[in-house]
Amino acid sequence: MSEKTLTIKIDGAEVKAKAGQTILEAAEEAGIYIPRLCYLKELSPHGSCRVCLVKVGGKFQTACTEPVVDGAEIENNTDEIKQIRRDIVDMLFVEGNHFCMFCEKSGNCELQAVAYRLGILAPKYPYLFPDAEIDGSHPDIFIDKNRCILCGRCVQASKDLDGKGVFEFVGRGPEKKLAVNAEAKLSDTNMDVVDKATDICPVGAIIKKRIGFATPVGQRTYDEKPIGSDIEQKKS
Amino acid sequence: MSDKNLKRIVIEPVTRVEGHGKVSLLMDEENNIKQARLHIVEFRGFERFIIGRPYWEVPVLVQRLCGICPVSHHLAAAKAMDLIVGVDKLTPTAEKMRRLMHYGQTFQSHVLHFFHLCSPDLLFGFDADPAIRNVIGVAQKHPELAVQGVMMRKYGQEIIKATAGKKIHGTGAIPGGVNKNLSIAERDEFLKDIDQMLEWSLGALKIAKDYSVENLELAKEFGSFDSNHMSLVREDGALDLYHGNLRAIDKDGNKIFDQVDYQNYADYIAEEVRDWSYMKFPFIKSIGPEKGWYRVGPLARINTCDFIDTPLAEKERQEFMALTNGKPNNMTLAYHWTRMIEVLHSAEKIKELLNDSDLQGKDLVVTGKRREEAVGLIEAPRGTLFHHYKVDKNDQVTMANLIVSTTNNNIPMNEAVKKVAQVHLSGKPEITEGLLNHIEVAIRAYDPCLSCATHALGKMPLAISLFNYKGELVDKKTKE
Numbered sequence: 001m002s003e004k005t006l007t008i009k010i011d012g013a014e015v016k017a018k019a020g021q022t023i024l025e026a027a028e029e030a031g032i033y034i035p036r037l038c039y040l041k042e043l044s045p046h047g048s049c050r051v052c053l054v055k056v057g058g059k060f061q062t063a064c065t066e067p068v069v070d071g072a073e074i075e076n077n078t079d080e081i082k083q084i085r086r087d088i089v090d091m092l093f094v095e096g097n098h099f100c101m102f103c104e105k106s107g108n109c110e111l112q113a114v115a116y117r118l119g120i121l122a123p124k125y126p127y128l129f130p131d132a133e134i135d136g137s138h139p140d141i142f143i144d145k146n147r148c149i150l151c152g153r154c155v156q157a158s159k160d161l162d163g164k165g166v167f168e169f170v171g172r173g174p175e176k177k178l179a180v181n182a183e184a185k186l187s188d189t190n191m192d193v194v195d196k197a198t199d200i201c202p203v204g205a206i207i208k209k210r211i212g213f214a215t216p217v218g219q220r221t222y223d224e225k226p227i228g229s230d231i232e233q234k235k236s
Numbered sequence: 237m238s239d240k241n242l243k244r245i246v247i248e249p250v251t252r253v254e255g256h257g258k259v260s261l262l263m264d265e266e267n268n269i270k271q272a273r274l275h276i277v278e279f280r281g282f283e284r285f286i287i288g289r290p291y292w293e294v295p296v297l298v299q300r301l302c303g304i305c306p307v308s309h310h311l312a313a314a315k316a317m318d319l320i321v322g323v324d325k326l327t328p329t330a331e332k333m334r335r336l337m338h339y340g341q342t343f344q345s346h347v348l349h350f351f352h353l354c355s356p357d358l359l360f361g362f363d364a365d366p367a368i369r370n371v372i373g374v375a376q377k378h379p380e381l382a383v384q385g386v387m388m389r390k391y392g393q394e395i396i397k398a399t400a401g402k403k404i405h406g407t408g409a410i411p412g413g414v415n416k417n418l419s420i421a422e423r424d425e426f427l428k429d430i431d432q433m434l435e436w437s438l439g440a441l442k443i444a445k446d447y448s449v450e451n452l453e454l455a456k457e458f459g460s461f462d463s464n465h466m467s468l469v470r471e472d473g474a475l476d477l478y479h480g481n482l483r484a485i486d487k488d489g490n491k492i493f494d495q496v497d498y499q500n501y502a503d504y505i506a507e508e509v510r511d512w513s514y515m516k517f518p519f520i521k522s523i524g525p526e527k528g529w530y531r532v533g534p535l536a537r538i539n540t541c542d543f544i545d546t547p548l549a550e551k552e553r554q555e556f557m558a559l560t561n562g563k564p565n566n567m568t569l570a571y572h573w574t575r576m577i578e579v580l581h582s583a584e585k586i587k588e589l590l591n592d593s594d595l596q597g598k599d600l601v602v603t604g605k606r607r608e609e610a611v612g613l614i615e616a617p618r619g620t621l622f623h624h625y626k627v628d629k630n631d632q633v634t635m636a637n638l639i640v641s642t643t644n645n646n647i648p649m650n651e652a653v654k655k656v657a658q659v660h661l662s663g664k665p666e667i668t669e670g671l672l673n674h675i676e677v678a679i680r681a682y683d684p685c686l687s688c689a690t691h692a693l694g695k696m697p698l699a700i701s702l703f704n705y706k707g708e709l710v711d712k713k714t715k716e
Contacts, residue, residue, distance in 0.1 A: 101300060104292070134289075134632070136628075142290055212411070213407035213410050213415060215415065218401060
């Protein structure tokens with residue numbers, strides 16, 4: 001990878017970047033938060049959730065997959081883009097059954113935190129209330145597909161980091177669903193509670209059993225500061 | 237007399253927090269009450285949609301039944317889940333944190349009812365001008381009481397926040413324990429105001445007591461009837477709102493059963509379904525559905541316990557019991573007095589707990605060997621609350637049965653409505669606002685969840701329709 005330094009502009013501010021970096025990586029190093037849900041540093045980016053959408057030279061791109069180009073002018077925090085992101089997150093909420101009020105992921109949930117950060121108070125689209133499967137068959141891991149946003153983190157982590165391929169997607173379009181790579185249930189796979197795939201779900205779809213509400217309100221990840229604050233701290 | 241000669245009066249809706257209810261009265265040609273029913277037509281469905289959820293989620297999920305006393309559901313479910321995870325005894329810190337949460341909850345819930353919902357009736361009279369017979373009227377005529385009500389409720393709510401994490405729908409109780417202790421700073425903040433809370437509790441109790449003594453003849457008659465009473469009591473017979481065994485007594489104080497382990501509640505209590513209400517009708521099995529119904533809540537608790545283990549409340553209990561020569565008090569309006577004895581008891585208990593260093597302990601959770609079925613019981617502000625669950629090997633709930641406090645008081649509320657209607661409506665075909673309120677006063681004494689929705693601003697969203705025997709509408713009145 002070249003060490004050549006490039007200069008880009010994000011919302012008019014000059015940002016130094018390294019050749020080969022994505023826009024999201026360059027922004028993050030400069031202390032600029034671009035909201036995201038499917039992106040995870042350890043995994044190869046695939047731009048599926050669309051939440052990190054930015055405009056590069058007037059054209060929409062996903063910041064997690066788009067490489068920096070010297071002199072590029074990027075729009076990130078404009079009213080237009082913020083509204084698109086709100087709409088995307090809004091749709092993620094209504095496509096599932098997300099009941100934050102009794103979800104143990106509440107306060108640690110990236111979907112909820114991004115929604116708060118974007119200023120979503122209630123979804124504007126109608127709820128679809130899909131029928132979704134719950135899988136409690138594994139002794140240590142619980143799957144609640146009501147909360148799955150099809151980000152693909154678990155599919156990729158199990159394959160690339162754990163070397164197991166426990167998860168896969170089945171169906172297309174509105175019929176797309178998360179499935180386990182087995183005859184029936186998670187207990188039929190070789191998934192283990194220490195696998196990376198257990199840990200990286202941004203929502204409460206894959207959780208470790210018996211943890212529940214062990215962390216009191218006030219000490220959860222996003223109780224004090226909004227999501228992205230850790231990135232923005234790098235700015236100073 | 238055939239049904240076609242009867243008239244039916246329907247009060248609908250009696251709005252309640254969790255849905256709707258209505259009152260229907262059946263009268264003969266001489267306008268004598270033949271039947272009175274409080275129909276609870278709300279349907280919540282929690283027992284169904286909790287199926288499949290993981291057991292550790294239940295104490296947080298199921299408390300969404302209610303926004304007034306969610307702590308009761310939170311704790312009853314947590315007590316059941318303690319047993320599901322194989323824990324029979326919590327650490328001292330965990331049990332005392334939960335008790336503190338519960339006393340904070342009982343304190344604020346009782347205070348809300350007394351100051352905001354029922355005090356307008358007691359201070360201004362059941363027939364007073366509805367323009368002043370409301371919480372705003374109380375605030376104008378007795379501003380000091382209005383302030384006390386708000387500050388006492390706030391104190392209880394802050395205790396809930398410190399123990400559960402949030403004032404409403406917190407997460408403090410988890411299977412096998414709690415998720416936090418009480419910091420020294422939090423403790424000191426509560427200790428600053430506890431003596432004031434005790435003083436105001438005594439003041440509120442005096443209002444309820446003086447009213448009952450001064451209006452004893454009314455109280456003896458108004459919606460009163462003999463009944464059985466049931467509550468949890470401690471092993472030594474003391475009042476205990478958090479834990480104990482079941483005791484039921486008859487109208488004279490004879491024990492029907494005592495020190496019953498509530499895991500076996502189904503051997504003693506059954507529920508009857510009737511086609512005119514979504515609320516079930518519980519009864520004591522050994523007596524049967526006709527006469528086996530019972531009252532729960534503050535009046536039942538003070539009647540069933542042998543003593544109260546805090547000195548100020550015990551003195552008041554003795555004074556209360558002396559009124560009926562130590563026998564159970566069966567007056568519906570006595571609920572108010574006993575509710576205030578419990579407010580005082582809760583304040584005393586809160587003070588006792590705040591001075592206990594166990595609350596700063598760090599040993600919060602215990603684990604054990606998984607079980608498949610358990611019952612959690614608690615004395616909620618409105619009465620005995622049953623949570624019964626089965627959990628499968630996948631940690632998912634397969635069965636839930638909840639008998640909530642207001643359900644236990646279903647028949648007593650019906651009886652109270654009937655009694656008031658017989659005395660105050662019989663022979664008076666004209667429907668007055670005062671009549672509407674008399675019926676509400678009787679229901680409100682039990683502090684069912686519907687009371688707050690129907691009385692909060694002194695505007696009871698009630699409509700009464702009077703039909704003749706042909707089913708034709710002859711008169712209709714609504715409260716504006």
